[in-house]
Amino acid sequence: MSDVFGARRQFGDGPLSRAAALVYTVLVVELLLLVTTAPGLVALMLLERDVSNLPLAAACALPLGPAVSAALYALHHQRPDPTDLHPARVFWRGYRANLADVLRIWVPLLLWLTVIAMNLAHLPAASVPRWWAAPLVLVGAGVTLVGVNALVIASLFSFRFRDILRLARYFLVRAPSVTLGNAGLLVAVAALTVLASEAVVVALGAVLALALLVGSRPMITAIRKEFIG
Template sequence: MAAQAGARDPGEGILSRVAGRVYWYATVGLLVALGCVPSLVALLMLDGSPGNVLVLPLCLAPAVPFVSAGLFTLHVRARAEEPAPARTFARGLRLNTSDVLLLVVPALVVLGIVATSVVHREAAGIGTVYVVVLLVVALLVVLWALQALVLASVFRFRVRDVARLALHYLTRRPGATVGLLALVVVAGGVVAVAGEVGLVVVGVAWLWFLLRVDAPVLADVTDRFVA
């Protein structure tokens, strides 16, 4: 009996596509989690004493390239089907590591300095108003670093251009900025409830939402500077 024209390939069924997506996201999540292990170990080795506050943010630095590679891989999949997530992840790691470290590590240093000032506010004679100002500065630094991380992970721009664009879009796209703030709150809540390991476990979902929240910014950058 002749095969019917246009018969569906069994590999293109719903179950096959679902299984492919599960495998794809699970692979990316596992790779990101493995990249976060050095940071988790460093955080576990340091206690929460005031003397360690300065270096605690820097413990996150080893995880930054892997988070960037995860964003790169998720963005590639959103544009086209990619059968080899590990290979795409490795490409993102190779392309983006130096840029994202140049952008994010200074932000982590600033956060460490701010945290130290807040923790030692009484010894330094810092008033309540100044503490509030420092906390606002820290929040803006976190939002800027997230925006810069996304832009550097997706586009191939110079580091200084990414830094300027990240600052520009914090005010130009307030909806995306509010979304970033919401994700920061969610991440903080997950850490408060389940610890840093809990955040790593749901990391791939958090990164997916990060790209979704920042989609208007990515679209505008593409239209203005890429397309």
């Protein structure tokens, strides 16, 4: 009996087994991402790429925030042992637990970005100098990076909402590697959206969430060491 248990443990501890567990988890998380974002994604694909549809596009993106949060939660809590994998169960647990906090972050973020995008699109019509585009883009980038940090923190930790925002702003400067990594990831997502489509981004959603999680490790580790007693 002990030999069987030892063999099972050895199987679960090997690098190939851990890799297989990660691949399986990513695939399951991707499937659940598609399921939870499908209504908004279908509606978004039907919209024409026109400035007037920006508010509708933001509404279609509402399911994306909770889905990404649940994906981060599931990937963070994944077990390396292939004999004890339940990514779907962990995904839904994270989805339910983080839904309220994530929506408090995600909805204002979408509103801010929609307002900024609308202003950028209508600068010529408003007779506003073109150089106004630069500060608007900087504000949009800053708001987005703080929002991404807040999304990661809300997905993995239980803090008060105002503390989540404070930590998100704090680590924007405290962890420059995380900020630069998130900025690069956002640029890649924007490029994929423009050059391909939103469907391609969602199809790679679990991989992108894993990249976000890995890139945010310094912030996650610092929060665990410094802010969790």
